[in-house]
Amino acid sequence: MKRSQIRENIFKLLFRLDFHDSEDMKEQLDFYLDDIGLTQDYPEIQDDISKMTDEEKNLVIDSVKNIITNVTEIDEKINEVSDNWKTSRMTKVDLTIIRLAAYEILFDEDVPNKVAINEAVELAKMYGTDKSKAFVNGVLSRFVE
Template structure:
């Protein structure tokens, strides 16, 4: 599985966890069915293990928004991206940013992709 697909599946799992208060293992199982992808699982597990820290990074960068007002898709995507940016050294920040914007265009709308771009641009240093 390519990383883009792993990110999309991780987003879907995080969305299920957020929306349905589903367990991490159950969400991964629902999304992956009989497949397995280490990167996807690493993303979901990493976001959930560091959720409080990730949220503390996101919240001050929301510019007149509150976490509880964000759509579950946008919140899940922001968490996923912040995890990649802050916890994974093998993913350049610009790659994570671009991937997030493109995924937002698929799973959310144009306004959301611009919003996510703005939030992540404040969080991610240019080079990593």
């Protein structure tokens, strides 16, 4: 599976977890990765998961856990660079995409900053509004200045 597909699964799981309490994280991880829950109703999600190796699933889980662990620091950094749009005002889709890219920029040395930003813009094109692409790019560009 390509790294961009793994990143997309990280985004989907982070977005899903944003609607649940932290106590539900393990259960939601299990639902997502065990092909149950929403995957029964949405075969395209099941296809994504069934193609993942155990190593890729572990990468998704570790990344999600690391982002959640560092979300306060990530949000502080996002708020520092986004003047009129604090995290509390951002759409959940845009915020989740920005958090994922910010995590990669701050904590994942294997992902170049330009790649993190480009991949975030691609996710914004797929899942965001018409304005998401420019918004995500703008916030993240200021993030790496």
